[in-house]
Amino acid sequence: MSQLRNFDPAVLCAVAPGGHCEFGQPRAFHDRSGRVGEVSVRRCRHCGHGITHPPLADVAFLYADRASQDFQPTTAGLAHRIKRLVFRLDARRLLRQVGIKPRRTLDFGCGSGLFTRCLGDLQPGGEVVGSDFHEQPPADLAGRLYVPNAELDAQQGSYDLVLAMHVIEHDDDPAALVRRIVALGRTGSSFVFEVPNVDCAWAGVFGEAWDAWYVPFHRIHFSRTSFRAVIERSGLVIEREIDVCLPSLGRTLANLLGTRNTLPLLLVGIALHPIQWLGERLTQKPSALRIIARKR
Numbered sequence: 001m002s003q004l005r006n007f008d009p010a011v012l013c014a015v016a017p018g019g020h021c022e023f024g025q026p027r028a029f030h031d032r033s034g035r036v037g038e039v040s041v042r043r044c045r046h047c048g049h050g051i052t053h054p055p056l057a058d059v060a061f062l063y064a065d066r067a068s069q070d071f072q073p074t075t076a077g078l079a080h081r082i083k084r085l086v087f088r089l090d091a092r093r094l095l096r097q098v099g100i101k102p103r104r105t106l107d108f109g110c111g112s113g114l115f116t117r118c119l120g121d122l123q124p125g126g127e128v129v130g131s132d133f134h135e136q137p138p139a140d141l142a143g144r145l146y147v148p149n150a151e152l153d154a155q156q157g158s159y160d161l162v163l164a165m166h167v168i169e170h171d172d173d174p175a176a177l178v179r180r181i182v183a184l185g186r187t188g189s190s191f192v193f194e195v196p197n198v199d200c201a202w203a204g205v206f207g208e209a210w211d212a213w214y215v216p217f218h219r220i221h222f223s224r225t226s227f228r229a230v231i232e233r234s235g236l237v238i239e240r241e242i243d244v245c246l247p248s249l250g251r252t253l254a255n256l257l258g259t260r261n262t263l264p265l266l267l268v269g270i271a272l273h274p275i276q277w278l279g280e281r282l283t284q285k286p287s288a289l290r291i292i293a294r295k296r
């Protein structure tokens, strides 16, 4: 076993007696990026928090060409219309859950920009800004507001609502990333964080093919406990914790079959969604965890 694997980073633990996570044996994964090589995940024996090895100080190279599935590779026709409909429904639900009418909203780590666009369509009077690693906005945000991450620090304290949807699991140091995101909101502003749940019921059924593992793009694998802890430690006040059923069976089947998530698999995923939802509901082990919080 290499020295790297024996190295335990000092991750603060909400449960472990010593105050730091104690990581168990590594579980090997297939490198979905094809750029890192040997990859594995280790989980804390106490809080369930998972970390991907090897550590990557800067992950931008993984997304340089926007080819990862986080950017929802440009789809056309029916697949795009379906995604747009699903995103629009989720954007509406999210605004209801937050319960404010924000003047300025930031979608930090906006990926394909489709969700950001849907949010903007629902808030005609407000400004909705997307941000990500890249200099140029993604295709779905053409003609809309976009700021590269590198220029965001100049906008500290200027947003009423900041979203980080499936973002903080992409960084080796989520605590530092959350602090950076929190700084962008003004006093009293609202925040929405969402991450995959490492303890999802379906992860046990599908093993490595379960789409949310997504190693090495996902650097961190949050449990309910470790997700709550990282948000609380940032100083935000948690207002609501919401279980989310994120449509994942289509992509999981694509992983099992070793193909891309094509339109037929997307449709199979939609057809199976009620089963996915029911399984998560009955076990209380959802595929994703959402926290709504406020800045004091």
Ligand SMILES: [Zn+2]
Residues within 6 Å of the ligand: 012, 013, 014, 015, 016, 020, 021, 022, 044, 045, 046, 047, 048, 049
């Ligand atoms: Zn722990």
